[in-house]
């Protein structure tokens with residue numbers, strides 16, 4: 001299911017804290033960085049903070065620049081991004097500035113929390129446009145993201161904390177990008193809130209996209225690279241599948257075969273190999289086959305790797321002894337992410353998916369990428 005692009009935004013001290021323990025919000029960003037944050041807000045469809053941040057900071061979460069608000073309206077977007085909060089308890093203060101400024105608001109909560117939130121916010125004017133949505137007995141981040149995408153039309157979500165919210169989105173592999181502003185000061189208090197808490201995070205190193213001085217603060221932008229686990233898709237899966245779809249555009253054209261791109265990625269987010277159909281002058285080689293041929297079969301990372309293929313791996317072939325689903329299984333790979341189930345154009349009832357699953361592989365299909373996968377194959381389907 002499609003999610004919005006999830007951008008985590010935070011300012012941290014040199015010792016990794018989001019705030020101190022004092023009653024006032026600690027200003028880690030300087031004026032130039034707050035202006036940069038305003039720009040990011042203006043570029044977003046929605047801004048999310050946890051209920052902890054609502055209680056401690058009493059934020060407005062507005063786009064402060066009149067010029068940026070006017071540009072949003074000129075683009076046909078609401079003047080202010082949708083404001084989003086999450087609360088398990090539903091214990092929300094109706095006097096908080098969050099409710100009384102800006103545009104529409106939405107609360108994601110649990111079945112129990114919904115009753116309490118409805119009660120707590122009952123006194124608010126109808127005109128404030130507050131929606132309360134339960135994701136079930138527990139707060140489910142995937143349900144929340146799908147709801148924001150499908151029901152509220154959110155394509156770009158800025159998450160402004162706090163630490164508990166950032167930690168969960170990062171640990172669950174749901175963040176597409178981390179924007180970190182590192183401020184040149186120390187907090188030094190052991191009980192101050194940290195950006196990220198302990199727990200199991202996706203393994204490996206993230207990819208550095210940018211560093212920039214913004215006044216005396218340094219902005220660092222990282223994107224996660226580690227594939228998801230099992231049948232759950234992570235944000236990095238979407239990035240790797242996008243690359244596979246882009247590789248398909250490199251295929252020499254053909255009237256008798258699909259153009260497909262493939263990438264093999266280790267569990268820690270290291271790219272092991274990439275390939276595309278008919279690569280290197282071989283008129284029949286398939287994308288997955290071309291990619292796997294570049295990896296030492298004894299590479300111990302294959303057992304926990306993911307193969308991304310713009311088209312479902314093939315189940316039968318005339319031009320080679322083994323189809324790609326077989327090659328993937330024989331390589332020891334047990335996770336495949338694909339965009340498009342194979343149509344009957346060349347082989348009727350091809351079911352690479354079924355072959356993979358029957359031998360214990362996890363197959364994730366992300367149909368929101370199907371059109372991209374079809375793009376270089378328009379003449380065939």
Ligand SMILES: NC(=O)C1=CN([C@@H]2O[C@H](COP(=O)(O)OP(=O)(O)OC[C@H]3O[C@@H](n4cnc5c(N)ncnc54)[C@H](OP(=O)(O)O)[C@@H]3O)[C@@H](O)[C@H]2O)C=CC1
Pocket residue numbers: 009010011012017018019025026028049050051052053054056057086087088089090091138139160161162163164165166168193
């Ligand atoms: N420097 C910076 O850039 C920023 C700093 N901050 C700082 O961060 C601190 C607040 O962070 P923190 O206390 O971690 O709070 P959060 O803002 O992360 O909110 C946590 C709350 O969100 C709800 N919640 C989150 N996840 C779940 C879940 N899985 N199930 C149910 N409820 C959930 C709960 O609400 P409930 O209690 O209602 O159940 C929980 O108490 C403040 O000191 C603030 O100043 C915040 C943002 C940015």
Ligand SMILES: Nc1c(N[C@@H]2O[C@H](COP(=O)(O)O)[C@@H](O)[C@H]2O)[nH]c(=O)[nH]c1=O
Pocket residue numbers: 010011025026027028029034037049053057058059060061062160161181
């Ligand atoms: N302290 C801090 C941030 N805090 C974030 O800004 C929010 C306040 O927004 P508003 O009330 O609209 O100004 C607050 O709730 C929290 O999410 N952000 C940053 O970029 N840098 C900082 O130093």
